[in-house]
Amino acid sequence: MESLRNEVDRRKTFAIISHPDAGKTTLTEKLLLFGGAIRLAGTVKGRKASKFAVSDWMEIEKQRGISVTSSVLNFDYEGFRINILDTPGHQDFSEDTYRTLTAADSAVMLIDGAKGVEEQTKKLFHVCRMFGIPIFTFVNKLDRYCKNPLSLMEEIESVLGIRSYPMNWPIGVDGDFRGVYDRRTKRIELFEGGSHGQETTISDSGALEDPRFRAILGDHLYDKLLEEIELLEIAGDELDMEKVSAGELTPMFFGSAMTNFGVRPFLEAFIEMAPSPMTKKHSEGSIEPYDEDFSGFVFKIQANMDPAHRDRIAFMRICSGKFEKGMEVIHQRTNKNMRLAQSQQFLAQERISVEEAYAGDIIGVFDPGCFLIGDTLCGGKHAFRFEGIPMFPSEHFAEVHAMDSGKRKQFLKGIKQISEEGAIQVFKQPDLGIEMYTIGVAGALQFEVLEYRLKNEYNVEISIRRLPYQLARWIVTDHFNKDMLAYTDTLLLEDQYQRPVVLYKNEWSLSRMEEKNKDVKFLDIAPLN
Numbered sequence: 001m002e003s004l005r006n007e008v009d010r011r012k013t014f015a016i017i018s019h020p021d022a023g024k025t026t027l028t029e030k031l032l033l034f035g036g037a038i039r040l041a042g043t044v045k046g047r048k049a050s051k052f053a054v055s056d057w058m059e060i061e062k063q064r065g066i067s068v069t070s071s072v073l074n075f076d077y078e079g080f081r082i083n084i085l086d087t088p089g090h091q092d093f094s095e096d097t098y099r100t101l102t103a104a105d106s107a108v109m110l111i112d113g114a115k116g117v118e119e120q121t122k123k124l125f126h127v128c129r130m131f132g133i134p135i136f137t138f139v140n141k142l143d144r145y146c147k148n149p150l151s152l153m154e155e156i157e158s159v160l161g162i163r164s165y166p167m168n169w170p171i172g173v174d175g176d177f178r179g180v181y182d183r184r185t186k187r188i189e190l191f192e193g194g195s196h197g198q199e200t201t202i203s204d205s206g207a208l209e210d211p212r213f214r215a216i217l218g219d220h221l222y223d224k225l226l227e228e229i230e231l232l233e234i235a236g237d238e239l240d241m242e243k244v245s246a247g248e249l250t251p252m253f254f255g256s257a258m259t260n261f262g263v264r265p266f267l268e269a270f271i272e273m274a275p276s277p278m279t280k281k282h283s284e285g286s287i288e289p290y291d292e293d294f295s296g297f298v299f300k301i302q303a304n305m306d307p308a309h310r311d312r313i314a315f316m317r318i319c320s321g322k323f324e325k326g327m328e329v330i331h332q333r334t335n336k337n338m339r340l341a342q343s344q345q346f347l348a349q350e351r352i353s354v355e356e357a358y359a360g361d362i363i364g365v366f367d368p369g370c371f372l373i374g375d376t377l378c379g380g381k382h383a384f385r386f387e388g389i390p391m392f393p394s395e396h397f398a399e400v401h402a403m404d405s406g407k408r409k410q411f412l413k414g415i416k417q418i419s420e421e422g423a424i425q426v427f428k429q430p431d432l433g434i435e436m437y438t439i440g441v442a443g444a445l446q447f448e449v450l451e452y453r454l455k456n457e458y459n460v461e462i463s464i465r466r467l468p469y470q471l472a473r474w475i476v477t478d479h480f481n482k483d484m485l486a487y488t489d490t491l492l493l494e495d496q497y498q499r500p501v502v503l504y505k506n507e508w509s510l511s512r513m514e515e516k517n518k519d520v521k522f523l524d525i526a527p528l529n
Contacts, residue, residue, distance in 0.1 A: 394440025
């Protein structure tokens with residue numbers, strides 16, 4: 001029991017969230033660099049670059065220079081086991097990010113120092129709030145022009161409604177930052193960019209009172225730093241970890257992922273402060289991570305990660321106990337016993353066979369086609385179900401069919417598998433005789449990914465006809481009547497779970513239907529299954 005507790009306590013599992021182009025994948029790779037998982041950091045900039053980000057494994061990610069699916073990355077650092085969930089920053093792939101956050105114990109909110117809090121950051125922040133996830137903030141790109149640090153603190157409070165506590169403080173101004181002052185250790189750390197941040201660099205550090213720093217920084221910068229430190233101590237918040245856990249306060253770090261500026265101090269402070277795995281609620285109550293009975297849930301399914309084998313992997317968050325390769329568990333949804341074989345952990349698509357894992361870890365298990373997102377697996381005698389992963393409404397819709405009717409079988413297989421991954425939502429018109437699917441996605445770029453994957457992974461070319469709808473709502477009522485939804489600017493469909501869904505062209509159409517059907521619930525978030 002003591003060894004189980006020790007293993008669980010050293011797990012730190014977190015997601016990195018941000019607006020596109022804030023530098024999220026770059027920060028992820030620098031954490032891997034400091035953790036010794038890689039020797040040279042790649043970059044996601046430029047299609048012609050010889051190096052690609054190791055967390056971007058799909059060919060389309062390398063071509064477009066963006067992350068379109070979540071990556072799970074593991075490494076050890078100073079006695080801790082770090083599990084990073086690198087999520088897509090692009091809003092068109094936000095559905096994957098929302099689900100991935102259910103597997104995280106905390107989140108790192110990455111903010112572009114010049115742009116501040118952006119639109120996608122707001123959405124992801126509120127999802128973290130909904131799941132009760134503590135948030136740590138990393139203000140990035142201090143090697144360029146940035147907003148005033150005090151202004152950024154005010155913006156975070158006014159836009160997101162959360163106070164911030166700077167863990168370190170930048171030294172310098174507007175693109176000429178020389179280092180950071182660590183408020184915990186009361187030390188200055190100066191940085192050199194080195195090989196543009198591709199390798200770890202040795203920095204010059206020492207106590208604030210060390211007279212050589214006045215000589216290095218100059219009287220103006222040094223005195224300015226002393227004034228700002230005094231201001232923070234007098235007027236700033238105290239670091240209260242109970243408020244951090246409650247989502248009322250975010251520890252704030254400044255740095256530059258591209259040049260490794262402030263990354264190591266952030267990593268070391270974060271793993272000390274971030275929560276280890278916590279109690280999880282389920283249908284029968286709750287379970288502690290130290291419970292000896294194994295339990296976990298599937299939050300992501302990915303087909304064809306290995307093009308040579310066309311396999312399918314279910315990503316599982318372990319919530320309690322110890323996983324052992326080949327162990328037998330209860331698949332709660334079907335109430336069947338199954339053996340978990342071919343367990344793996346990942347660095348992008350590089351796989352390492354896993355013999356054992358503990359609460360907080362993310363593992364991949366071979367999926368013969370029986371898993372769905374949200375499935376619970378239990379190692380004890382009694383099965384229970386973890387609280388459902390929410391299904392968010394799509395915002396873009398299209399009718400999709402195979403251009404070659406002879407490829408029907410491959411088309412249906414591809415649509416089924418990609419929808420089970422959660423990348424798309426599949427709808428059908430009730431009682432419609434022909435085989436026509438309406439596909440819903442969070443962002444229009446997902447249609448390009450769908451077209452690319454069906455062609456390259458399933459050898460099917462498709463026709464996509466965009467539809468003029470912008471909103472979807474699930475319908476919940478005891479007395480469902482199709483006639484009450486008979487409007488020319490709406491479309492009644494069924495989702496893959498045979499639940500009625502209505503598509504609307506605009507907010508006005510939705511408001512009108514809500515007004516005329518007071519006894520009907522129009523859900524914008526539904527359980528996944």
